[in-house]
Amino acid sequence: MTEQVLACIDGSGHAAAVCDWAGWASQRLDAPLTFVHVLDKEPGPVQGDLSGSIGLGSQEHLLAELAELDAKRGKLAREQGRLMLEAAQQRALESGIEQAETLQRHGALVDTLVDLESSTRLLVLGRHGEASASAHAHLGSHVEQVIRALHRPILVTLGEFRAPQKVMLAFDGSATTRKGVEMLAGSPLFRGLELHLVLAGADTDDNRAQLEWAQQLLEQAGITAVTAIVPGEADKALTAYQQEQGMDLMIMGAYGHSRIRQWLVGSTTTTMIRDAQVPLLILR
Template sequence: MTHVMACIDNSQSSLAVCDYAAWASQRLSAPLTLLHVLDKEKYPASADLSGNIGLGSREHLLEELATLDAQRAKLALEHGQHMLEKAHERTLISGAISPDLKQRHGHLVESLSDLQDDIRLLVIGRVGEDSTRSAQSLGSQIEAVVRTIHRPILITASHFKKPEKVMLAFDGSATAHKTVQMFASSPLCTELPIHIVMVGADSEDNRKELEKARSTLVSSGLKTEAEILPGEVETVLQAYQAEHMIDLLVMGAYGHSRIRQFLVGSTTATMLRTATLSVLVLR
């Protein structure tokens, strides 16, 4: 787990991905890798004509179609390489040092799963090039990536803004404390003010759990404010983010229930869909 890995495609969000990846690479003192995955469903590596022998004139047509597919795939690979080179230039301007370029042919989630032993932090845009959704929506593959990749994932906003204030969503669970410990041990947000927010009743038990989390962050040298607020989780967190001009939201992927072991936690999934700022998901 050594590299910051950034997923690049032809979407507008790739510019923000480059900038956030360069920022994270510098903060973590970790090498940066830029990855482009050519979808094998859109651009098959080769056509399978087995079973078509004996079709006569149709066989020739199928061979011509296979040739066209191969030409399309070759052009797509060249276009992907050009995108990587442009992303390389962008990250150098943003302060990255000698990013590596990597291109793969396959499915995004499968490719990332194969590469995750080398990933310290994955940086990916909220919406990919194939999405018809707005920049404030969530791309169709993001939840699949979060379910599959057991690494921290930074899901970027549509435009880069250097993080200056961070909010950590906390629910008092054992998983949430592990998230706090993981965050406290990372240099990603050192020297930045951290707001740890718990949504729920202002009870003695909740105050105890929140203070424990705050102490963990403070003992790591992080400037930390902690609050318990009543209301609906998503509404409260979004209002707090707007009021305090938070730039980065940090969340764990899972909540209390073991039933969610193969799913993204419901609050996390909702926040990923509705948040307009960048979200760091910790596993």
């Protein structure tokens, strides 16, 4: 099965950036592009005993009207989703994408994306959903769930799209980030861009050796990388480096500790996704 770039579209103001980032990635990876819109399961007829407030004679008629209203609401939601998918498809074609498919599904977003995971090379979704009016609002309720559930690279977008020129990888020597370096070395996604390998921590021989390994691996693949060690707490130090150096995109591994620890005290990954001022590519 051909692996695709999968882009989640909803009615939020961030959908345009999702479209544009997905189109950019599709072209760089030479991978098919599919836009997906997921509808929550349609509600059934309203249940309950309303006779005490509206009278027995009115209850049956009211429930029938409510059921009809639910059906109309579901039909409108499907039509709205179809129009959004068509708009995303047209936007991609106008940007130079040769072919873009659309897919509308019913059910829970996370479950749907898990079902599509085997054919997904890269997932693109906005940091905020339809309920968010601001690009700096709280983290969308589904984003962290999706990142925990899937084991594919996930590009979390925000703001307006701008083709990246400078990219940084938050490197800590863990198995996830070492795998990320190997992925970057073998992928055309960031080929030709300015790449920075940044390690937050002490300037030790071990940390320097970790960065040298990563730099050599990338250079063997024809990718020139700048390395840096920045002191301080990881989330603050990495964010500061991104802002000072004008990075357009950050790459980092997801959730390096146990799941139980994540739910109790959070993680650097969650903090970075919540506070970052540029899109993030999350590696699993």
